[in-house]
Amino acid sequence: MTHLDALNARQLEAALHTEGPLLIIAGAGAGKTKTITSRIIHLIVEKGVPPRQILAVTFTNKAADEMRERVRSLVPAGRSLPLIATFHAFGVRVLREFHKEAGLPRAFSIWDRDDSARAIKRAQDGLDDESMTPRQILSAISHAKSRSLSPEEYEESARSARAKSITRIWRVYESSLASEGALDFDDILLRTHSLLRAQAAVREKLQKRFSHITIDEYQDTNAVQYEIISFLSGEKKNVCVVGDGDQNIYSWRGADLEYLLDFERAYPGTKIVTLEQNYRSTRTILSAANGIIEKNVRRKPKNLFTENETGEAIEMYGARNEMDEAWFVATTIQTLIGSGVRANKIAVLYRENFQSRVLEEALLHFGIPYRVLGTKFFERKEVKDVLSYVRAARNPLSRLDIARAAGAPPRGIGKVTLEKMFSGAALSGAAAKKVAHFRESLSKISSAIDTFPASEAVRAAIEISGIERMYPQGEASPSGEAGERLENIRELVNLATRYDYEQPPQGIEKLLEEAALQSDQDELPAADSQEADAVSLMTVHASKGLEFDAIFVTGLEQGLFPSLREGAPSSDAVRDPEEERRLFYVALTRARKRLFLSYADERMRYGTREHTIPSEFLSDLDPRLVRHANPGSDYGENIIT
DNA sequence: ACACTGTGAGTTTTT
DNA sequence: CTCACAGTGT
Numbered sequence: 001m002t003h004l005d006a007l008n009a010r011q012l013e014a015a016l017h018t019e020g021p022l023l024i025i026a027g028a029g030a031g032k033t034k035t036i037t038s039r040i041i042h043l044i045v046e047k048g049v050p051p052r053q054i055l056a057v058t059f060t061n062k063a064a065d066e067m068r069e070r071v072r073s074l075v076p077a078g079r080s081l082p083l084i085a086t087f088h089a090f091g092v093r094v095l096r097e098f099h100k101e102a103g104l105p106r107a108f109s110i111w112d113r114d115d116s117a118r119a120i121k122r123a124q125d126g127l128d129d130e131s132m133t134p135r136q137i138l139s140a141i142s143h144a145k146s147r148s149l150s151p152e153e154y155e156e157s158a159r160s161a162r163a164k165s166i167t168r169i170w171r172v173y174e175s176s177l178a179s180e181g182a183l184d185f186d187d188i189l190l191r192t193h194s195l196l197r198a199q200a201a202v203r204e205k206l207q208k209r210f211s212h213i214t215i216d217e218y219q220d221t222n223a224v225q226y227e228i229i230s231f232l233s234g235e236k237k238n239v240c241v242v243g244d245g246d247q248n249i250y251s252w253r254g255a256d257l258e259y260l261l262d263f264e265r266a267y268p269g270t271k272i273v274t275l276e277q278n279y280r281s282t283r284t285i286l287s288a289a290n291g292i293i294e295k296n297v298r299r300k301p302k303n304l305f306t307e308n309e310t311g312e313a314i315e316m317y318g319a320r321n322e323m324d325e326a327w328f329v330a331t332t333i334q335t336l337i338g339s340g341v342r343a344n345k346i347a348v349l350y351r352e353n354f355q356s357r358v359l360e361e362a363l364l365h366f367g368i369p370y371r372v373l374g375t376k377f378f379e380r381k382e383v384k385d386v387l388s389y390v391r392a393a394r395n396p397l398s399r400l401d402i403a404r405a406a407g408a409p410p411r412g413i414g415k416v417t418l419e420k421m422f423s424g425a426a427l428s429g430a431a432a433k434k435v436a437h438f439r440e441s442l443s444k445i446s447s448a449i450d451t452f453p454a455s456e457a458v459r460a461a462i463e464i465s466g467i468e469r470m471y472p473q474g475e476a477s478p479s480g481e482a483g484e485r486l487e488n489i490r491e492l493v494n495l496a497t498r499y500d501y502e503q504p505p506q507g508i509e510k511l512l513e514e515a516a517l518q519s520d521q522d523e524l525p526a527a528d529s530q531e532a533d534a535v536s537l538m539t540v541h542a543s544k545g546l547e548f549d550a551i552f553v554t555g556l557e558q559g560l561f562p563s564l565r566e567g568a569p570s571s572d573a574v575r576d577p578e579e580e581r582r583l584f585y586v587a588l589t590r591a592r593k594r595l596f597l598s599y600a601d602e603r604m605r606y607g608t609r610e611h612t613i614p615s616e617f618l619s620d621l622d623p624r625l626v627r628h629a630n631p632g633s634d635y636g637e638n639i640i641t
Numbered sequence: 642a643c644a645c646t647g648t649g650a651g652t653t654t655t656t
Numbered sequence: 657c658t659c660a661c662a663g664t665g666t
Contacts, residue, residue, distance in 0.1 A: 011664040059656075088656050113655085133651085185656050253655065352653055374655095407643095413643045517656065541654045563653055583654080606651075 003041040003074055004035070007402050014240075014273040015039040018047050018212070022240040022589060027304040028289070028589035029280025029547065032242055033063075036068045036214055039240065040082060043212055044075060051075065054082035055210040055232070055579075059217045059250075062087055063516050063545050067216070087225055088185065088517050091192040095183075096509070098202050102195045103508050107394045107509075109182040110516035113138070115380065115400055116173075117183045123172035132162070141170050145186035146222045146254030148193070171429075181397040189224045196231035207234035218243035218263070222254035230266070237267055245300055249541060249583045261300070261507035278589075279570075282311025282545050285595050288625050289588040296578045313627035318614065321602040322355075322555075326362035328598060328629070329552050333535060334366055336468050336550055336594070343369055345549035347536040349587050351561040355554060356537050361543050363535065373538035378515040382471070382485040383492055387515055389461045390508060393446035406438060409470045413438060422595045441465065453500035454507030458493050540587045551591035553584075556599040556615035 007015060011031055014024050015038045026032035040056065043049040056071075058064040068084045075081060085093070092110070095102050111119065120134040120141075124176045140163075144154040151174070155167040169302045177184065183191060196203045213233055218241035220446065221229075233239045235430070251257070255616055264270040278286055286306050293299070315332075319325035329348055337343055348359055356372050377383060385408040392401035406413040412434045413421075420427050421435055441464050448460035468489065471482035495514075499507035536548070540561075555561050562580035588595065599614045 061656085086656070135651095188656080250655075252653085354652065410643065412642065416642085539654065560653095604657080 003045065005039050007031075008039055008277060010273055010275050010277075011035040011038070011446075014275070015042050017240075017271050017273070018043055019238060020048075021237050021263070021270040023263045023267075023270050023272045024240065024241055024242040024275065025300075025432075026244055026275040027271065027278060027301070027302055028244065028277040028586070029286075030275035030304070031277075031279055032244075032275065033067060033070065033216075033545075034217065034230070035275065036066060036240065037074065040214065041074045041473055044079065044082075049081045049212060053209065053211040054081055054214070055090070055212070056214040056295045057087055057090055057216065057229075058084070059086060059220050060541075060545070061089075063216055064089070066545070070557045086517065087228075088188050089513070090270055091188040091228075092513055092517065094192050094195065094206070095188065097194060098199070101199045101202050102191055104183075104191070105181040105395065105397065107181075109391055109398050109401065110188065110513070111177070111179065111182050111184045112516060113185070113398070115182075118178045118400065120161075120169060122175055123169045123176065132166070137166055137169055140166050141173065142184075142186050143252075143254055144170075145190060146224060148190065148223050148227070176399075179397065180399055182400070186224075189222075191226065191573050192222050193228050193231070193575045196228060203231055204234075206232055207236075210635055211236065212238045213240070214243045215239070217247075218257040219248040219257055219260045220253075221259045222256060223402060224254075226256075239267065246296070246302070246582055247544065247586050249579060249586060251579055269565070274302070275424045276302060276304050278306040279308070280592050281306060281589060282308050282593055284311045284313060284625050285588065285591050288314055288595070288621055290587055291583045291622050292588065292617065294579060295377065296581055298578060309592055314625050315629050316618070316626050317596065317598040317609070317629040319598055319600040321609075322358050322600045322604060323362070325554060325598050325600045326358040329359060329554065329596070330362035330366045330368060331369055332552075332596060333363070333550075337368070340345050341549055344532045346552075347538065347546070347548040347550075347590065348552040348554060349538060349540050349543050349590070350554050351540060351563055351583075353539060359537055359554070363537075369534040370537055371534045371611045373536060374541050376517065377488070377491070380485075380488055381514075382467070383487055385467055385470075386458065386462055386465070386489060386492055387512065389442070389445055389467075390449065390458065391512060393442045393449060393461070394508070394512070396442075402442075405442070405465065409466055410516065411438060435570060449508050450504055452504060453497075454502065454511050455493050455496035457499050457504075457508055458496045462489060462493070464494050481530045532536065540583050543590050544586050547590055547592055549592045550594040550596070551587070552596045552598065554598050555586045555603070556597055556618055557603065557612040558615055559612070560603070561615055562617065597621075 002602065004012060004015060011034070014022065014035050018039070024032070024035065025427050026035070027428065034055070043054060044051050056067060058067060064084050064086050068081070071084065072081060083090070095108070099108065101105055116138055117134045124134065124137070149157065153584045155163055173299070177187065196206070196512060210232060217228060219473045233250060241263060243261055245257055246255050248255060264272065281289070283306055286304065288502060290304060317325070317328045319328055326599065333346055336346060350356065353374060360370065386402065388401040388404035392398055395401070403418055406418060417427065417431045417435065427435060444464050445461045449457045452460065454637045468486060471485045496507070496511050499510045558564070561584065597618065599612070599618070601612060602609050603612050
């Protein structure tokens with residue numbers, strides 16, 4: 001029973017409840033992941049549940065990776081492993097397996113936000129409406145889809161002129177998806193949902209396959225996901241959900257807290273376990289966090305406590321500008337490292353990605369190793385270019401990929417020729433020749449995919465496409481932008497080797513799936529020992545579920561954090577005014593021992609200096625917990641103008 | 642067909 | 657400031 005030894009009474013109670021619905025309300029740092037992994041191990045080891053019958057669903061890849069790692073280390077050698085995946089990855093697997101029943105092509109493509117935005121723009125082209133950006137339209141559509149609305153239902157429910165034109169574009173967008181054999185992120189869930197609803201045979205098969213289901217971060221569940229779970233759980237209702245209402249920070253993505261609050265109603269006989277002891281943070285940090293979240297009205301009161309020591313005061317630094325702030329962060333980190341704190345136990349958090357830039361400059365200046373999470377490897381142009389060849393070869397319906405591939409590198413196939421190509425119109429002699437050559441390239445790549453291991457196939461795509469010609473190397477060694485792009489292309493081959501063990505087409509399938517669904521790069525590049533011990537920079541959203549000894553929360557200014565985005569009349573999503581506060585709460589509760597908060601009086605934005613006002617959150621902190629870093633002494637010297 | 646060049650526009654947060 | 661894009665010139 002070693003896997004249960006380390007649990008407290010409540011955690012144990014949760015881990016031992018193995019049959020019937022279970023709701024675990026787990027405060028920040030209360031050992032949520034530990035509890036559910038122990039429970040999974042318990043199911044396997046003590047209850048004799050075959051690992052393959054266990055499904056654990058998470059919302060982010062990071063969470064899935066972490067849970068998989070923990071489970072792997074505890075499952076007795078030789079046993080298979082449970083299926084641990086994000087909702088989207090799970091959906092893709094189901095849809096690939098049952099593509100026929102789902103009415104999808106074997107090798108359907110997945111469009112990321114960028115692909116979708118392009119398609120929206122194309123859809124918008126013929127229509128008059130220029131008042132909305134593709135992004136705005138896309139987010140309206142996405143929000144509607146996450147509520148499981150059809151275009152008709154959406155138009156009916158919104159009834160505005162704006163909704164009307166969105167619907168019109170939406171219909172065109174849907175027909176592009178269909179004709180290109182593609183799904184967007186929302187479709188992955190929607191199609192899984194409708195497959196389960198419409199096909200009893202598939203539904204029953206999956207219910208049988210997965211006897212026990214666990215959902216992590218349940219507070220982030222949206223309508224479609226909720227229904228997928230209830231289809232999967234069937235009669236047995238062996239569903240274990242874990243969540244914390246105070247950490248719901250994805251309502252803009254359609255996540256609805258109601259599903260957490262209503263779980264016991266939806267699943268009668270639910271056992272509820274509340275985990276309130278925090279093992280992560282010092283008393284000081286936890287008091288501050290509790291004080292912040294208590295200001296929210298719409299929440300279930302929770303009494304999160306800790307037996308940890310009081311620890312150090314929270315340090316606050318009011319900077320003159322964003323460079324001064326970055327300097328403060330860098331010098332403080334240097335001091336921390338000097339006093340023995342490992343760099344990889346330190347994280348710098350911010351509300352918006354653009355803030356990382358100055359921070360990077362300062363860290364670089366001090367020679368502090370760092371890594372930025374959220375640099376999306378698979379969204380880089382050169383990587384997408386290579387993959388567009390692979391995807392076009394796999395899915396010949398994909399105009400988007402074909403168009404992209406045709407232009408990288410330029411080969412004399414432009415807009416007009418592409419149109420003719422797609423419509424089957426006659427081509428002039430010269431154009432016909434170019435097109436024939438291009439088609440031949442794709443079919444060579446296609447057969448490489450079918451015969452060689454994944455990395456060989458990718459290498460073939462790179463060679464046949466001649467994509468490297470776009471980034472000519474100077475006399476000097478790989479440096480500058482072209483060199484970096486070539487390195488990324490090489491890195492892609494490297495990544496593909498991880499799937500070389502698969503039978504030929506499947507390795508590529510998996511690579512494409514990863515490319516479509518894996519957004520952060522966090523685990524991708526082989527972390528050599530140097531890189532491994534680095535300070536992490538990331539958005540607060542990206543930090544959810546992680547913990548560090550020392551946390552810096554930067555840019556605490558009105559309009560930035562909390563973000564200003566007043567219930568924009570043009571937006572469909574109803575904004576929850578308490579969400580920013582929850583986000584701040586998430587930021588604070590990442591810290592184990594030290595917490596540093598900072599703001600700048602002036603910040604560069606849109607290329608101009610702007611005066612700012614300290615965040616309202618700061619005045620909500622109990623002053624007894626805070627110590628102000630003296631602007632006159634250590635850091636005041638470092639102001640750059 | 643495409644490279645170049647000014648213009649204008651825009652930044653949440655993630656699968 | 658930076659980036660995508662429309663429009664111009666080759």
